Structure formats: structure tokens, C-alpha cells
Amino acid sequence: MKFTAILPTDLAVGAMLPFDVFTRDGTLLLTRGSLVGSEATRLYLLENAQRVAQRRHQLSGSVFERTQKLAERLARIEEDHRPGVADAAWVARVRALARDLVELVDEDAHAAFAAMHLDIHHRYDVLHHIVAAQVCALLGLLARLNGGERISLVCAALTHDLGLLGDRARVEASECLSDSARRLIREHCSKGVALLQAAGVDDGLWLKVVAEHHERLDGSGYAGLCADQLDMPSRVMSLADSFSAMLRHRPYRERIEAGNALADLYADPQGKYDQGLVSHLVNELGLYPPGSVLRLASNETAVSIRPTPGEISHPVIAAIADRHGRPMYRAVTRDSRNEENAIIGLLPLEKVGPVRKLLAACWNR
Ligand SMILES: [Fe+2]
Ligand SMILES: [Fe+2]
Structure with missing residues (x-):
């Protein structure tokens, strides 16, 4: 070895x-x-x-770059799904993707998360499914699921909104959800299960998690299941789905910065989420999850690379644009505990557009 x-x-x-x-x-x-x-x-x-030492994946490149390639694979898997046509080969592609995603999260969860967090090119369903799957991979490990359960959970996360893919355009046709759009949304969990079964999925945990991904501990989910009816994989999926959805703009709601999304989930006034899992997620990602775009007291623009162990409010950061907004020649590590590098605000992801080339190097190690 x-x-x-x-x-x-x-x-x-x-x-x-x-x-x-x-x-x-x-x-x-x-x-x-x-x-x-x-x-x-x-x-x-x-x-x-x-x-x-980690086995290097057959694809070359850093975890950040290889995660970007996972998004390409899922985009093709989603495009290739045809009801009545998807078969065992399609299911095998989902499983292979899940295994590779888990491997990347285990290798460097922060680089993997940042790659998707900063991605503004892939369509919503691809990014939403991959981020949810990354959170499931991470929390599945912390929740001590065994290896097989963890892969089933990640497969479920990668396909949980399959029942909505064909109807997404109709659901999002306007800023207000119509009655028919609400019905499509309410039915997408059971429809997703039926599509997966038709494709040959017989993994009970995978199917159960897809069926229950909109259930909440307070019983406010679509089927009204309560805390004592929801086991750990479904609790993880519910949290992962909500967190991932909050990070992206939809026609009927604004996006929320990742750190603020975690704060909202932590506050959780209605008791919808497993707070032990939320605490794990906050500890793993920090108050400025990897890929968050930051304004520093010096007026430089920086990105959060990863949390500093034990100091979740002072992440490892790298400056990517100077105080006049001009792109740096290369990303420069800053100590966020120093007064002049103090984080004074969050910036939209689009702010990194001109310096996108610098980003992958931030997570090379
Ligand atoms: Fe859903
Ligand atoms: Fe979802």
C-alpha cells in the first residue's frame, strides 16, 4: 500500500x-x-x-476538475433517460456515477463542493442533484451508514427529482405556481419511484429515499410522515435536498448564499430537520462554505477554500481580485483572522466570472 x-x-x-x-x-x-x-x-x-494514498481516478486532474466532469456525466444521464427506454445499463451508469462522487467527496469534500457551488454553467437539475448527492455522501459517512447504504443514498440523491425532469418547464413557466404545477410537484416523488422501477431499480433503500425526500420531521411533507417514521437516510436526503435547492435561483424564489442557507436550516423554527445532521453540515462546511465569494475589509474579493478546523467563522481564503476589482494574476492565500482581511460581506457567484480560470488552482493540493 x-x-x-x-x-x-x-x-x-x-x-x-x-x-x-x-x-x-x-x-x-x-x-x-x-x-x-x-x-x-x-x-x-x-x-x-x-x-x-488515494487511488487516482481514471480521469486526470484535481478533485475540483474531476467533479466538474461528474456534472457532464449526470447531464448526459438525465438527457438519456426516456420513460420506457431507460434500462439496466442506465441504472448502472447512475451507480457508477454515485461511486465516483463518493470517492471524490472522501478525497476532498471541500474541493468537490466548491466545484459545484461555483458552477453557473450546468442546468439547475444537474447542479441540484449533484450538490444534494455530495451532502448525502458527506452526511451518510458522519451518520455511520455502511458503504452499501451510502451508495444507495447517493443514487437516490442523484435521481430524486427524476419525476419532475420532464415537467420542469411547465412547473416554472411563471413566477407563481399554478394549481396544475403544484399537483405535478406533489406527485413527483411517487412518479420518480415509478420511473426508477420501470428502469429496473430494485434497491429498496434507493426507492424509499426518493419516495420520502420531501418528508419533514414535523409532518409537513407531502405524505405527512413524522419524525418517528423517518429513518436516517430519509432525514439526510430531506436536509440535502433543501440545502441544495436554497443555493439556486428559481423563477418562483430567490437563491440564498450557502452560509445563510445553513443558518436558516440551523434556526429551523418549525423543527423540520434533524438538528444533529444540520450541526454536522455546519461543522463540515463552516459559516462560509467552500466556494463562497467574499468581500474583505481591504476591499479585495476572495473565495472561501475550506473551513479552518475549530474556527468555522474564519475559513481558509484566497484573494482573486484586488481592491479595484481587477483579477489577480494568481489566487493569493489570505488569513481571514487579520483585521484587513476580515470578511465583511458575501458577493454573488457571478462576481468570479472574470477570474474563473484562477479558481481550480485554489483547490489543487
Ligand atoms: Fe423533489
Ligand atoms: Fe430536489
């Missing part, structure tokens, strides 16, 4: 190990999912332990 060093950003106190950890002589020390219980443990692991 080939080993590599553990990076400070890989570990956080109170979070679970995202990979198995080995001693310097290659003996297994802790398994993936073990809790990093203290700062002393974190420091010990950084100094004395190592991890298995």
Missing part, C-alpha cells in the same frame, strides 16, 4: 476520521468514522500517523 501524509485540514476535533489511519510502519491505528475526540489526539495523528 502507498501511504501519504495527513494534512491539518483533514482532521477536526469532534469530527469523524474521513479515512483509515495507519502508524508510520503501516499498522492500522484507527478506522474511518472514528471520532477525533481532542486536540491532543488531532496533533498526535498529524505528527505520527499517515493515510493510504
